[in-house]
Amino acid sequence: MTVDAPAPPTRRAVVPQHHLTVARRGSVFLSRHPRLRLSLLLSAPLFWLGLVYIAALAALLITALWTVDSFTGQISQTWTLDNIAAVLTGSLYQTVTLRTLGVALLVTIIDIVIALPIAFYMAKVASPRAQRILVIAILMPLWASYLVKAYAWRSVLSQGGIFEWLVSPFGGHSPGYGLPATIITLSYLWLPYVILPIYAGLERVPDSLLEASGDLGGGTWATLRLVVLPMIWPAIIAGSIFSFSLSLGDYITVNIVGGANQMLGNLVYTNVGAANNLPLAAAIALIPILIIFAYLAAVRRTGALNNL
Amino acid sequence: MRLSRPASGLLAAITAVVLALIYLPLLVVFVNSFSTSQNLVWPPPGFTLEWWAKAFQSDGALDAVLTSLQVALASTAVALVLGTLISLGLQRFEFFGRDAISLLVILPIALPGIVTGIALNNAFRTGLGVQLSILTLIIAHATFCIVTVFNNVIARLRRLGTSLEDASSDLGAGIWTTFRLVTFPQLRSALFAGGLLAFALSFDEIIVTTFTAGSTVKTLPLWILDNLFRPNQAPVVNVIAVVLVLVSIIPIYFAQRIAGAEKVVR
Numbered sequence: 001m002t003v004d005a006p007a008p009p010t011r012r013a014v015v016p017q018h019h020l021t022v023a024r025r026g027s028v029f030l031s032r033h034p035r036l037r038l039s040l041l042l043s044a045p046l047f048w049l050g051l052v053y054i055a056a057l058a059a060l061l062i063t064a065l066w067t068v069d070s071f072t073g074q075i076s077q078t079w080t081l082d083n084i085a086a087v088l089t090g091s092l093y094q095t096v097t098l099r100t101l102g103v104a105l106l107v108t109i110i111d112i113v114i115a116l117p118i119a120f121y122m123a124k125v126a127s128p129r130a131q132r133i134l135v136i137a138i139l140m141p142l143w144a145s146y147l148v149k150a151y152a153w154r155s156v157l158s159q160g161g162i163f164e165w166l167v168s169p170f171g172g173h174s175p176g177y178g179l180p181a182t183i184i185t186l187s188y189l190w191l192p193y194v195i196l197p198i199y200a201g202l203e204r205v206p207d208s209l210l211e212a213s214g215d216l217g218g219g220t221w222a223t224l225r226l227v228v229l230p231m232i233w234p235a236i237i238a239g240s241i242f243s244f245s246l247s248l249g250d251y252i253t254v255n256i257v258g259g260a261n262q263m264l265g266n267l268v269y270t271n272v273g274a275a276n277n278l279p280l281a282a283a284i285a286l287i288p289i290l291i292i293f294a295y296l297a298a299v300r301r302t303g304a305l306n307n308l
Numbered sequence: 309m310r311l312s313r314p315a316s317g318l319l320a321a322i323t324a325v326v327l328a329l330i331y332l333p334l335l336v337v338f339v340n341s342f343s344t345s346q347n348l349v350w351p352p353p354g355f356t357l358e359w360w361a362k363a364f365q366s367d368g369a370l371d372a373v374l375t376s377l378q379v380a381l382a383s384t385a386v387a388l389v390l391g392t393l394i395s396l397g398l399q400r401f402e403f404f405g406r407d408a409i410s411l412l413v414i415l416p417i418a419l420p421g422i423v424t425g426i427a428l429n430n431a432f433r434t435g436l437g438v439q440l441s442i443l444t445l446i447i448a449h450a451t452f453c454i455v456t457v458f459n460n461v462i463a464r465l466r467r468l469g470t471s472l473e474d475a476s477s478d479l480g481a482g483i484w485t486t487f488r489l490v491t492f493p494q495l496r497s498a499l500f501a502g503g504l505l506a507f508a509l510s511f512d513e514i515i516v517t518t519f520t521a522g523s524t525v526k527t528l529p530l531w532i533l534d535n536l537f538r539p540n541q542a543p544v545v546n547v548i549a550v551v552l553v554l555v556s557i558i559p560i561y562f563a564q565r566i567a568g569a570e571k572v573v574r
Contacts, residue, residue, distance in 0.1 A: 144550075
């Protein structure tokens with residue numbers, strides 16, 4: 001999701017006269033010490049990410065090794081692998097993990113399949129004016145609240161909702177609330193996040209390459225498969241990271257349209273809230289963390305992480 | 309490769325169908341904001357402006373919008389500074405551990421929100437012993453907003469190269485002057501695009517927010533979650549969603565114009 005178009009400076013900049021001010025001396029000193037420059041640049045963000053985020057994650061993972069005192073409801077710091085073992089062996093967790101993984105994968109595939117032709121049309125076929133309007137049209141739904149959109153699908157798919165109203169003349173039925181509704185809604189919610197990186201990736205494919213491929217005898221499919229696809233692969237993966245990880249942790253959409261189905265997020269949520277068992281919740285949270293890490297490790301080589 | 313007429317026609321048709329599908333639920337929201345039915349029955353039994361009037365008088369909703377604006381502006385500001393610093397560091401220098409750092413920036417958005425949420429909640433309350441407040445919420449939001457700024461800025465830096473900066477320092481400009489007069493102006497639109505995404509991300513975030521906002525802090529998504537299932541309030545929520553989509557045209561339009569103007573120059 002990047003918008004990059006280098007802007008040559010249009011104004012003539014007036015470089016101030018040099019006096020050996022403090023700023024000037026600092027500047028001279030810094031330009032001679034690139035390492036110091038680097039550490040000054042990185043210290044604040046790394047302090048933030050390391051201290052706020054990584055420390056918090058590490059603390060959470062350690063909590064997974066503790067237990068909750070059943071009388072007081074307080075976390076007692078006795079080391080145990082019980083939570084991890086429960087998550088690894090419990091059939092509930094296996095079923096829910098598989099279900100969540102299946103939903104996340106399906107949502108990702110659906111989004112990519114829908115996003116590819118649209119992004120291609122936007123980047124390579126539409127006129128510049130149409131292109132700008134299409135980008136706005138894709139971006140705008142992002143601003144309607146996530147909850148409102150999920151709830152809109154609830155009303156679209158409800159008994160007597162607009163979906164039934166549209167398809168009943170053809171003998172169709174609304175899928176009702178359940179996993180299909182969850183998959184539809186999640187695909188809908190994350191679609192713009194998948195279209196935008198693929199569109200940006202396609203914009204970076206020069207038209208001249210497509211023409212060259214055509215001149216050399218490449219048909220449409222050959223060009224798409226051998227020229228375009230390898231070039232936009234990192235962008236596709238980048239889009240998939242959004243839809244995959246956003247689906248993997250979702251628990252609100254499945255509450256709104258998923259009927260009685262649970263996903264991993266629901267299990268974590270109930271254990272943090274109603275069950276007041278943070279150690280077990282942390283142990284369950286390990287599952288999506290591991291899945292995401294495996295996914296990131298697998299796609300790192302494609303250069304996708306530079307294309308988010 | 310030249311697309312045949314039927315092929316580009318097909319692509320246009322697919323695009324039109326998907327756009328229609330994208331806007332169908334939004335249309336339902338729009339129509340329901342005028343519906344006399346409180347349970348959002350389709351087709352609406354009748355139309356009324358009652359909900360629009362109520363929405364603009366609802367103190368809870370207006371307060372929530374203001375809170376969300378504050379949180380989104382503050383976390384976007386933090387993300388802009390940190391994201392720019394980190395992308396300058398990673399793009400302009402070669403060093404050991406660079407990949408690890410870029411992974412670290414992506415992690416807060418790649419890991420499910422509920423993991424980030426409970427991790428930060430646990431760290432704030434039991435680790436640091438601080439009360440959840442609007443400040444903890446801003447810290448949490450800024451953490452996952454950094455990545456959007458980082459991505460836009462680092463892509464821009466990669467494309468710019470260093471020749472203009474080198475020229476500037478050859479001509480005697482110090483590093484501050486070079487940043488102020490050469491680097492920053494070229495980053496401006498990338499910062500705008502990244503900042504806009506960060507703002508949108510923060511404004512609509514609900515999961516991390518649930519775990520890191522103090523009990524008195526009501527952002528718009530939290531308010532919506534409270535009111536969505538109340539029969540009297542659901543249509544009001546629809547009104548607010550419609551207004552948000554309409555208002556969002558302004559910043560998106562400007563972002564597009566800035567990006568478009570730069571393309572013409574190139």
